[in-house]
Amino acid sequence: MHGIDFAPQDRIVLDQLALCLPGSDPVGLRCHYVNNTAGVIAWAVAGGGFSAVPLHQVRQELQEGRLRRLFPAVTMRRPLYWSALAGLAAPAATETVARLKRYLPETYPG
Numbered sequence: 163m164h165g166i167d168f169a170p171q172d173r174i175v176l177d178q179l180a181l182c183l184p185g186s187d188p189v190g191l192r193c194h195y196v197n198n199t200a201g202v203i204a205w206a207v208a209g210g211g212f213s214a215v216p217l218h219q220v221r222q223e224l225q226e227g228r229l230r231r232l233f234p235a236v237t238m239r240r241p242l243y244w245s246a247l248a249g250l251a252a253p254a255a256t257e258t259v260a261r262l263k264r265y266l267p268e269t270y271p272g
Contacts, residue, residue, distance in 0.1 A: 164191075164212075165193040165194070166212065167196075167202075174214050177214075179191070182233040199215060199219060203220055206229060207229060
């Protein structure tokens with residue numbers, strides 16, 4: 163079984179495994195890297211491995227039985243971050259960041 167993560171420097175899957183299997187050493191886990199959430203989900207649905215993605219993004223797949231939660235009692239909270247080359251931000255990302263700045267000024271002062 164392979165993990166599916168965004169990039170080698172992201173440790174989302176490894177960190178999730180550490181929460182699910184305390185004391186285990188997932189360092190040797192083979193991972194595929196897909197830097198697109200929809201791609202990660204599609205690969206998992208196709209049987210290519212497992213991943214840790216936000217629940218709201220896989221709710222339909224879970225309801226349809228195409229995915230299942232391996233450790234439903236374990237949750238992880240991570241900060242949201244986006245990165246894009248200067249001037250190449252998607253319109254939806256630009257709008258979301260603008261709304262975050264309005265609604266969360268104490269958290270996102272930038």
